[in-house]
Amino acid sequence: SNAKDAKSTSDEDDSRDIVQQKTQEEILFHEETIDLGGDEFESEGNETVSEDSNNFVDKLNEQMMESVIISDSPNNSEDDTGELGCLQEIVDQMEAKDNQKTQTEVDKEEFLSNESETEHEETPKDISEIGTDDQASLKEESLQEAAKEEPKLGNNVPVDTKPNNIDESTPEDQILSPSTTKSSSESEPIPVCTIFSQANNASSQPQLFLPDGFEPQMVKSPSFSSIIETPVKSNPQVVQPSPSLSKFFGDTASTNTLASDFFDSFTTSSFISVSNPNASSSVSEQMSSLSNGGDSSSSNSTLHVQNGRSEADGPPSSLEITQSPKPFSQIQAVFAGSDDPFATALNMSELDRRNDAWIPSEETRNVLISVATQQYSTVFIDKENLTMPGLKFDNIQGDAVKDLMLRFLGEQAAVKRQVLNANSVEQSFVGLKQLISSKNWRAAVDLCGRLLTAHGQGYKKSGLPASHTTDSLQLWFVRLALLVKLNLFQNAEMEFEPFGNLDQPDLYYEYYPNVYPGRKGSMVPFSMRILHAELPQYLGNPQESLDRLHSMKIICTKILEHLEQGLAEDGSMTNITQENRQASVQLWRSRLGRVMYSMANCLLMMKDYVLAVDAYHSVIKYYPQQEPQLLSGIGRIFLQIGDIKTAEKYFQDVEKAAHKLDGLQSQIMVLMNRAFLHLGQNNFAEAHRFFTEILRIDSSNAVANNNAAVCLLYLGKLKDSLRQLEGMVQQDPQHYLHESVLFNLTTMYELESSRSMQKKQALLEAVAIKEGDSFNTQCLKLG
């Protein structure tokens, strides 16, 4: 009988499958029907409470039973069971017997009879049946009801379709799984081989150059003629990969000069900006060529070569050839200084090394090695591997507050609004800082742009060769950071784009041995890497953020490993004093912690709470002093999910760990958490009590103030709530004109009266006095 049973179960599986199929299709045709059916089913349990509707619902249930069953009778061994013998066996083993539902409706039996062969193609047949059936029930229902319900009931459509898909996929997975595992184990060795060979290839190239730079270049040198053809602004890429020896030999004499001319003017312009980073006024092409002439005449001709190589890929080789007559020993002598690791160590300040340390990718490292060791060889760098940033938009300066004032308060009032702009401050870092601290971030972005333009990386300069300095990268960092702070993520992404993954060779000090002799590491500030990694998550691509953060984490961990092994940060054999090593470990640990922080934040944004909580836990390891705050934060995460019990547990842990803070702070934190806990339990009165208690200890606590006001609203005390918030804003506008506070305030104004506009405008005036151009006017809801 077992076999029979199994068969019938499988039959039923199939029937259900079809039913689901039908429901799916049905949705397409009669959206309302399925919803109503499902709805009644779900609500039914509750309905008993309200007696009036009981009869009605019961009636409905009778009619709607079919759809109830449909949504109600799933199996695990899904759909295709009929054809899949192994699944049947499983069913047998489980001793699953006849699975017939009690509610054997006419409909259903029809399906069963249809069901001998389960193919999706069959479904259409049945659709009509069930469709009409449901239509009938719909009619009945609509008779009883006011027709109100019918519009806009399609909400559940995607919901209903999905489970079906899931169901279908499961059995296949089960069956496939053994075979896939096998195949994967078999294929393992192969990739290993390729990896090795690839690695060899990659590393062998530069190593070929290492012993002596001459011959390999000859082969690879690009044709001169093509160099000439390329205008300064076009891609050297085009030039580089087309080496034609015949041309090269034939044209040497004639092209040589041309090439070098071109090369000089081209490279030195950027060279100048490298060596004179403080040249604040824009470096014009002519100026550069002028100074270039001076430079070239100066004794250090090799310097030219070096820079040329770094700037454009093609030209250097040609230069190299011109230089080739030089005796090798001479060359060696010239570069001995910069090449010697011990000498460089002396030149390099501890602090610089510690902060700038970064581990480049294999590819980049090879380029850097060849730059450092092979002064006379060509270093072929794809233009793609160079960083050529430029401003992507000219001017985002603007003052939204002023605009709103113009609109609502008239011109007179608007004139009074005075904020600093890029013109009103010193055109320097000092002015920049002034703008930032006065919260005029838009103006600050603008000023950054100007300063960058002075560095030759201004508007429309993107895609043109550029040279980088510590300052230029810092400026970029500030600009991009401000853009992020202003929520202008798109713009930030656009301008970040030329920087690639921040690992291009020209972003390392080693790339400019003459400008930064002996200095090692990356010019890119660590914070800029963080910013770069975090950015995608604000643009809806948190996965990319995680990827970037993970690769940062790997490098940080590697650096820490190096330090532990007695090496320098980048793994080189540099002597570091114990003291410095300690400081470095500390720095890198905190940086690693910062990366973990970002990861946790990113995971939180992705709503992957389990991983986020784990990540925050690991942050605690790096920032033990923040344990109470972090634990509270985790507690709040659980509150957000709705897991009050776990939240409570964390809050209790906080109370244990709170001794890490000073008395007042820990007291506030404990009270705050208790208040939140009461919020989670829907006890606004108690929550309000705790928030008020915090205010008794620390009357200027903005969070407690705001939260207490929010609680009051939920308690039905709108006026009191408003009074509290208004009082808070008036008391210290400098501090409390915060987006979130103002948002709450305007929301309550809207609730209070249909004449909220006046009050909002009053807020606008307050904002106009205190806030800079970075103020987010959306929270005023004046739109």
Added chain:
Amino acid sequence: VMRLTKPTLFTNIPVTCEERDLPGNLFNQLMKDDPSTVKGAETLMLGEMLTLPQNFGNIFLGETFSSYISVHNDSNQVVKDILVKADLQTSSQRLNLSASSAAVAELKPDCCIDDVIHHEVKEIGTHILVCAVSYTTQTGEKMYFRKFFKFQVLKPLDVKTKFYNAETDEVFLEAQIQNITTSPMFMEKVSLEPSMMYNVAELNTVDTAGESESTFGARTYLQPMDTRQYLYCLKPKQEFAEKAGVIKGVTVIGKLDIVWKTNLGERGRLQTSQLQRMAPGYGDVRLSLETIPDTVNLEEPFDITCKITNC
């Protein structure tokens, strides 16, 4: 009128820099000054500042609909005998939600009458909150106005069940519960309330070292579109098991009681309808094995106990 969903926590976007960077500690200072950050851990994204709901949001069956009703006197006249009535009109019924039906004697200019109403939503589909206000002006004129607020109640969960009938009269119930909302859902309780004929054992925890551990692991919540499977074992109570005839045909097994929580403890509760199953039919006479040895020696007699039931 404003729907009072739970407030949300303000999240800020941390932008940090290091001391040696150009802005110095400027960015960090800015974050410290920002009242919405967590003091001492400014990089923590999730702040403590509560913000009011920004839109109506979604409301799901089984959740509690809370709303703030405020009647504000915008005029400069005192009005008298104000009566505020809030009704909720669903597809099947009309409920009165006002806490008090007594009229307020008078309302001065710029004052308001506040009421917070709560209602556990028990129906799916269109709901209309009808707020009616009647009052008397200074001139003695009777005034009356109504406002309608329409919203949709959606289905939060998809529940599917399946029965497995064991040879031993036990019934296993497998329930798939899917979160079809758009927010994560913490399942506080999913229990089976058996009908009077059955005892139920939940099979959703694994005992390890004396501590029962949920089969769902550390993940206590359901992400949108996630499905969980719950398993229950139902045994007929002794008195019914004896009478085999009773558990035959259609029987009521019980119903699932589901309690969940979302943002900041917003609670929802649903029950399924009575789950019914068709008990396997055994015809008139049923033969079942009571005992049978699992190994026997060759050429040795062994005992089997059979039970024949007249159904």
